[in-house]
Amino acid sequence: MAPGGFVDWRGKAINKEVHGGVxxxxxxxxxxxxxxxxxxxNLLNLVTYLHRTMHMGVSGSATTATNFIGATSGFALIGAFLSDSNITRSRTMLLFGPFMFLGYGLLALQAYLPSLHPPPCNSEAEVRVTTVATMTGYVAE
Structure with a gap:
């Protein structure tokens, strides 16, 4: 057994200069x-972004933001399971990190380029659609 009590998988003493550490x-x-x-x-400004830039209603923006946060938490659980069971944490980050950066890059590009913004909505049509959607929701329940 090593003086500090730490050994590698072969039972040899660990050299702290080479293995582990900060x-x-x-x-x-x-x-x-x-x-x-x-x-x-992004989580703090998502409702404002969806409301002002994407022309969604406040309730729709809040619902979309909540769904996004829930999906993010769900994918974090899947990533944690993969990291703990099959591959190491660093390999998980190296595997899925580029997807995260690609997504944030696309979000920044969409927010920056006006050609990727949706056209402004007619407020009367938006109210009418919201009312019809609300009535449909009440009838469906």
Whole structure:
């Protein structure tokens, strides 16, 4: 047994200069901070973005934001399961990280380019559609 009590899978003492430590986990720490720096402002501004830029109603924007947050949490659970059962956390981040950055890049591109914004809505038509949709919802229940 090693003096500190730590051994590798072969039973040999671990050299702290080579294995583990903050140096090995630095990539994970930085990626976690960057992910939180990106996700939190998007979640806080998602309703405003959907309402003003995408011309959705306030209730529809809030519902869409709630569904997005729920889907994000669900995918995080799937990623955690994959990370814990099949592959390591760093490989999971390296595998799915580019998809996350691609999604945020497309979101930034859509928000920046006016040609990708939907055309402005007629407020009377929006109210009429909302009323018809609400009545349909009440009848369906």
């Amino acid at each position: 140096r090995a986990a630095w990539f994970l720490y930085v990626l976690t901070v960057v992910t939180n720096v990106v996700i939190v402002p």
